[in-house]
Structures are given as structure tokens and as C-alpha cells.
Amino acid sequence: MRFRLTEDQVALRAGVREVLVRCFGAERLRDAVDAGGVLDRGLWRELGAAGFFSLCLPEAKGGVGLGVPEAVVVFEEAGRALLPGPLVATHLAAGRVPGAATGEAVVTAVGGGGLVEWLDDADVVVGSVEGAVALRSVDPLTPLHRVPGADPAARLDDLFVLLTAAEQVGTAVRACEAAVQHARTREQFGRPVGAFQAVKHLCAELLVRVEVARVAVYAAAVTVDPVDIAAARLLADEAAVRGARDSLQVHGGSGFTWEADVHLCLKRAWVRAERGGSITESEELLAGELLVEAS
Amino acid sequence: MDLAYSPEEEAFRARLREWLAKTLPSLPPKPSPDDWPGRRAYDLGWQRTLYDAGYGEVHWDASPTTRLIFLEETEKAGAPYVGAGFVGLLHAGPTIAAEGTAEQRARWLPPILRGEEVWCQGFSEPDAGSDLASLRTRARRDGDVYVVNGSKLWTSHAEVADWCELLVRTDAEAPKHRGISWLAMPMDAPGVTVRPLRTLAGSTEFAEVFLDDVRVPVANRVGAENDGWRVTMVTLSFERGTAFVGEVVACRRVLAEVAREARANGAWDDSGVRRRLGRANAEFRALWRLTQWNVSEGEASGGVRGASGGVPGVGGSVFKLRYSRARQELFEVAAEILGPDALDLGRGWVLDRLSSLSYTIAAGTSEIQRNIVGERILGLPKG
Numbered sequence: 001m002r003f004r005l006t007e008d009q010v011a012l013r014a015g016v017r018e019v020l021v022r023c024f025g026a027e028r029l030r031d032a033v034d035a036g037g038v039l040d041r042g043l044w045r046e047l048g049a050a051g052f053f054s055l056c057l058p059e060a061k062g063g064v065g066l067g068v069p070e071a072v073v074v075f076e077e078a079g080r081a082l083l084p085g086p087l088v089a090t091h092l093a094a095g096r097v098p099g100a101a102t103g104e105a106v107v108t109a110v111g112g113g114g115l116v117e118w119l120d121d122a123d124v125v126v127g128s129v130e131g132a133v134a135l136r137s138v139d140p141l142t143p144l145h146r147v148p149g150a151d152p153a154a155r156l157d158d159l160f161v162l163l164t165a166a167e168q169v170g171t172a173v174r175a176c177e178a179a180v181q182h183a184r185t186r187e188q189f190g191r192p193v194g195a196f197q198a199v200k201h202l203c204a205e206l207l208v209r210v211e212v213a214r215v216a217v218y219a220a221a222v223t224v225d226p227v228d229i230a231a232a233r234l235l236a237d238e239a240a241v242r243g244a245r246d247s248l249q250v251h252g253g254s255g256f257t258w259e260a261d262v263h264l265c266l267k268r269a270w271v272r273a274e275r276g277g278s279i280t281e282s283e284e285l286l287a288g289e290l291l292v293e294a295s
Numbered sequence: 296m297d298l299a300y301s302p303e304e305e306a307f308r309a310r311l312r313e314w315l316a317k318t319l320p321s322l323p324p325k326p327s328p329d330d331w332p333g334r335r336a337y338d339l340g341w342q343r344t345l346y347d348a349g350y351g352e353v354h355w356d357a358s359p360t361t362r363l364i365f366l367e368e369t370e371k372a373g374a375p376y377v378g379a380g381f382v383g384l385l386h387a388g389p390t391i392a393a394e395g396t397a398e399q400r401a402r403w404l405p406p407i408l409r410g411e412e413v414w415c416q417g418f419s420e421p422d423a424g425s426d427l428a429s430l431r432t433r434a435r436r437d438g439d440v441y442v443v444n445g446s447k448l449w450t451s452h453a454e455v456a457d458w459c460e461l462l463v464r465t466d467a468e469a470p471k472h473r474g475i476s477w478l479a480m481p482m483d484a485p486g487v488t489v490r491p492l493r494t495l496a497g498s499t500e501f502a503e504v505f506l507d508d509v510r511v512p513v514a515n516r517v518g519a520e521n522d523g524w525r526v527t528m529v530t531l532s533f534e535r536g537t538a539f540v541g542e543v544v545a546c547r548r549v550l551a552e553v554a555r556e557a558r559a560n561g562a563w564d565d566s567g568v569r570r571r572l573g574r575a576n577a578e579f580r581a582l583w584r585l586t587q588w589n590v591s592e593g594e595a596s597g598g599v600r601g602a603s604g605g606v607p608g609v610g611g612s613v614f615k616l617r618y619s620r621a622r623q624e625l626f627e628v629a630a631e632i633l634g635p636d637a638l639d640l641g642r643g644w645v646l647d648r649l650s651s652l653s654y655t656i657a658a659g660t661s662e663i664q665r666n667i668v669g670e671r672i673l674g675l676p677k678g
Contacts, residue, residue: 183675192676194669204665211610211613215581219298230577283577285573291551
């Protein structure tokens with residue numbers, strides 16, 4: 001048992017982080033927010049060229065030929081960068097939808113709650129979007145439509161849920177890093193606010209939730225077991241949503257402004273929690289499994 | 296990332312499983328929780344059984360992964376846990392193995408492994424619990440002995456212990472973290488008085504220990520004089536890092552039993568109950584993965600053999616914070632499912648619910664653990 005990142009996986013993480021800093025750093029993020037949810041086709045092709053969508057496609061089909069654990073590492077970084085777009089749907093469409101693997105095509109899919117992200121920008125949609133109604137999306141970087149009458153209990157692809165959870169972990173990491181950075185530098189009463197236990201403990205809990213969610217997501221990536229995936233998404237949703245809220249609290253008044261990135265973390269985390277499907281259903285799956293184990 | 300065990304590790308697991316199946320049925324019945332001499336004999340007897348079968352050193356010599364398998368399999372099979380051997384096998388032993396001299400290792404380690412001697416922990420004091428370094432028990436040098444005066448609190452197993460891992464102040468003038476030394480004190484030395492303490496669970500797990508001119512040979516000091524704080528950090532990292540592995544496995548079993556009880560008594564029909572059970576399942580699955588992760592990390596960082604597979608890092612604090620809360624939550628769910636039966640001390644899980652209250656306090660409170668995570672992992676300034 002070697003349940004840790006391999007050297008290759010560590011290198012992959014570093015490489016992806018570097019690419020994302022270059023093609024979607026802090027300034028590009030703010031530009032994207034100002035642009036108001038318009039998909040950047042240039043960025044999409046850049047991601048395609050970097051192998052972002054063809055990661056798990058066999059080499060014989062022009063892909064990188066890596067596995068689910070590597071995809072999880074990459075999507076965690078995407079979540080950390082708050083990279084916008086229907087990344088998971090396009091990734092899963094590589095090899096099935098022409099152009100998806102290279103970033104020429106934008107593919108979206110009907111997710112949890114009948115929500116569809118980036119419908120107006122997508123070239124291909126997985127699932128029926130008949131009668132889809134545009135919402136005023138809470139997340140400035142995720143335009144949303146809703147399909148009326150979509151079956152709320154429709155079973156989502158496990159990989160779709162898992163990669164969404166990986167993105168949540170990355171966003172939780174970003175929220176934690178931002179909180180810690182702020183707590184180290186912002187001074188009140190003559191010292192950094194991170195010296196106060198009330199603030200320090202918020203930061204510590206942010207990290208604890210990240211670490212727990214991350215191992216759950218990594219383990220699920222190795223086993224690809226539906227129960228493991230259900231557990232991973234619950235913990236990842238908690239880490240991202242609760243983490244962003246606590247990070248906002250640590251930022252104090254500045255955290256409540258449009259200029260701070262914290263609200264972007266929180267809103268994206270909310271969108272992904274819905275995209276991952278019914279939370280109750282995940283909990284029920286995990287509860288039912290206890291009886292199976294007990295018998 | 297890989298969750299598969301090697302053929303050698305799987306062979307170890309199979310051999311152990313077979314041995315447990317053969318050995319456990321002939322174990323004597325467990326003594327009652329308050330029968331301390333009985334518990335001592337039972338726990339030492341189990342350690343001796345392990346030793347005779349070649350598993351006595353599993354906490355020391357085995358690779359961290361092998362040790363993980365050992366704890367997983369013994370717990371699954373319902374084998375006894377370390378019990379009264381806890382401090383010796385999991386704290387004092389590993390500390391002496393890592394920091395002791397050859398003579399000290401030869402004197403103290405074999406009896407621990409053979410199940411002959413019990414250790415207790417003399418760290419906390421009435422005015423030095425979470426602020427451990429402000430301990431006041433003094434040791435005055437008199438030739439080749441230390442003369443020790445003071446008192447200790449929350450000393451588990453003190454009633455039946457042969458030895459105490461004792462923290463004393465050897466330099467009252469030094470800054471509080473610097474003037475401390477780590478001593479091995481014989482519990483039968485003149486001047487040692489043990490007074491059992493009753494916990495809120497009604498049991499006598501702990502004791503107060505009074506030390507009145509107790510003479511401890513200087514040769515019993517582990518590590519340099521006044522360097523005891525560093526030695527203590529080694530001890531505490533074992534305590535926080537690896538001591539709960541078997542318990543996570545046990546909690547997963549209890550959780551399944553609680554679910555079965557819920558279905559039997561109708562509580563299962565409440566979707567709120569099912570959702571809480573589902574959450575708890577996610578929680579303990581993740582804690583098990585975190586354990587596997589920490590063990591893999593420990594193994595990769597070159598776990599020192601003979602020292603419980605290396606000194607676990609501050610990651611132990613992350614684990615302990617989450618685990619102690621999860622354990623309390625588990626028995627809260629159990630209580631909800633039991634309903635009025637949760638008020639009956641004769642009912643299973645009720646004592647567990649009470650004793651779970653100590654988990655966010657013992658071995659460093661959750662508040663202290665959050666300080667450790669905040670300062671030592673996240674690099675936030677000290678308050």
C-alpha cells in the first residue's frame with residue numbers, strides 16, 4: 001500500500017499548477033468576472049493543447065493515457081484556480097465528442113437538479129435540454145439553465161461526481177490559503193489577526209476539512225467505488241462550502257466585498273454542490289451500505 | 296496512489312488472521328472494568344501471548360503498514376486491545392527506543408514486550424494540563440539520584456503500574472520549556488502515593504499521584520538533563536499519531552451495529568436518522584483513509600525501525616481533531632437511536648458515550664490541537 005502521490009503525480013500537479021497560473025492567474029480571473037460569464041475559447045484551446053481534456057484518453061487515441069487518480073489531481077488544481085467552464089463534462093466527452101479532447105469543442109451536460117452550465121456557449125450537450133430556462137446564476141463565472149421536469153433522482157455518472165468533488169477540494173484549498181494569507185498579514189490591535197485563537201482555530205478547521213476531504217477523494221479515485229465516491233463528495237462539498245464561508249469570516253469586512261475572491265469560491269462551491277446531485281441520496285447510499293456490511 | 300497491499304503484507308495478514316481464529320477462542324473471559332488487578336493480568340497475558348507467537352514487537356519493529364494490518368485484523372477479530380500496556384507499548388517504549396541509551400533499552404524494553412511490566416504516564420499536573428510545560432514537580436539532584444517532590448494528575452493505570460514516565464523540573468530558573476527532564480520512576484519507590492480518581496463515567500481510569508521525596512537514580516533519565524521537553528514531544532507525537540488506529544476500525548464496526556439497531560427498533564424509518572448514519576459512514580471511511588495516508592507518508596519518510604515506525608508528524612493533530620469529534624458524534628447518533636434506553640447505564644454504548652467525552656480533552660485538547668495545526672502547519676503567529 002502506497003497511498004500517497006507518486007513522483008509522477010507530484011510532477012503532474014506542479015506542471016498543471018504552472019500552466020494554470022500562466023493561463024488563468026489572478027488577473028485573468030478578475031477579467032473573466034468583468035466579462036460576465038462568456039466562455040474564453042482561446043483559453044479552452046490552451047487547456048486542450050496542454051492535455052487537460054485528453055488526460056485519460058488512451059495514447060492510441062491521441063490522449064495522455066493517464067488514470068482517474070491523475071484526473072483527480074488535475075481537477076483539484078482546476079478547482080484551486082477557480083477555472084471556469086464545463087470542464088468535467090468536456091473531459092468526460094473526450095474520445096466520444098469530436099473536438100472535445102483538443103479543446104476545439106465545448107461540451108456541457110445536464111447535472112444534478114436538472115442544471116446545465118454554460119448552455120449558450122456549448123457546442124454539444126449531453127442529455128436532453130428541452131425547454132431549458134435560463135437562471136440568473138449566483139456565480140458570475142457559471143451561467144446556468146434549468147431543465148423543467150428533469151428527474152431529480154436521475155443517476156449521475158460516478159466520474160462526473162468524483163471530478164466535481166476534486167474541484168471542490170481545490171477550491172477549499174484556495175479558500176484556506178486565502179484565509180491564512182489574510183490572517184498572517186492583516187493587523188488589528190497591534191498584531192496579525194492570525195495570532196488570535198478565534199481566528200487561528202477557524203483556519204485550523206479549514207485545513208482539517210481539506211485534508212479529510214482530499215484523502216476521501218483520492219481513495220475514491222483509486223477504488224472508483226460508488227460508496228467511496230458518495231463519501232468523497234459529501235466531505236468535499238463540506239470542505240468547499242464551509243471552507244469558503246469560514247474564509248469569508250476570517251477576511252472580515254473585506255471578505256464581504258465584490259473585490260475579494262472569497263465570494264467566487266463560495267458561489268462556485270454552491271454551484272458544484274448542486275451539480276454533484278442530491279446530497280440526501282449520497283447520504284442514503286452510505287447509510288444503506290452500513291446494513292450490507294452488518295449482514 | 297495505491298491502496299493495494301504487497302504480497303508479503305497480504306501473507307502477513309493471512310497468517311495473523313489464521314492465528315487469531317485459532318487463539319482467540321481459548322482466551323480467558325474479560326475482567327470487569329473496575330477490576331484493576333484482573334485487567335492488568337489480562338492485558339499482560341494477551342501481550343505475552345502475542346510475544347510467544349512472534350507478534351510481541353509488532354508495535355516496534357514492523358513497518359508502519361504491517362502495523363496497520365495488525366491493528367486492523369486484531370480489532371476486526373475482536374482481540375483485546377493494548378489496555379494497561381498502552382503507555383508502555385505506545386508511549387514510553389517507543390520513546391525509550393528512540394531516545395534511550397543501550398542500557399536503558401535493554402532494561403526496559405524486553406519486559407514491556409514480554410508483557411511483564413506496566414507503565415503509566417506522569418505528565419499532567421493540577422496546574423499543568425494543556426499548558427504542560429508549566430509543570431511544577433521538582434527534581435533536586437543529590438549525587439547520583441534525583442529527589443522528586445510534587446504531584447501528578449490524570450495518571451492512567453497508576454494503580455497497577457510498575458513504572459512511570461515522569462516529567463520533572465530539573466532547572467527552576469530556566470525558561471519553562473527548557474528546565475524539564477524525562478525520568479523512568481519505579482512506582483514502588485518510597486514516597487509514591489496513588490489515589491484513584493473517579494471519572495464522570497463512574498470508572499476509576501485515572502489516579503492522582505503524590506511524590507514525596509522520591510529518590511530516582513540519575514541513570515533513569517532518558518535524554519539529557521533539561522532536554523525533557525524535546526523527548527516529550529517525541530512521546531506526544533506517538534500518542535497523537537498512531538494510538539487511535541485500532542479504534543477507527545472499532546468505530547466502523549460500532550457504526551454498523553448502530554445501523555442494525557436502528558432498523559430493529561424502527562428509528563431507521565426516520566430519514567433524518569439515516570442521513571446522520573450516512574454522514575457518519577462517510578466520516579469514518581475518510582478517517583480510515585487518512586490513517587492509511589499518514590502511514591504511507593510515514594513509511595515514505597523512512598520510518599525508524601524500533602521506534603514504532605518513525606515519529607509521526609503534526610499530521611497526527613489533524614487526525615485527532617477530526618477523530619475525537621467523530622467518535623463523540625457516533626455515540627450521539629447511537630443515543631438518538633436508543634431513545635430512552637440511552638439513559639440506562641446497563642445498555643451498550645451508554646458508557647461509551649460518556650467516555651467519548653474525554654476524547655476532545657485527553658492527549659491535548661482540541662483547542663491545543665488547533666493551535667498546533669494553526670501555528671506549526673499553517674505558520675500563523677503565536678498568540
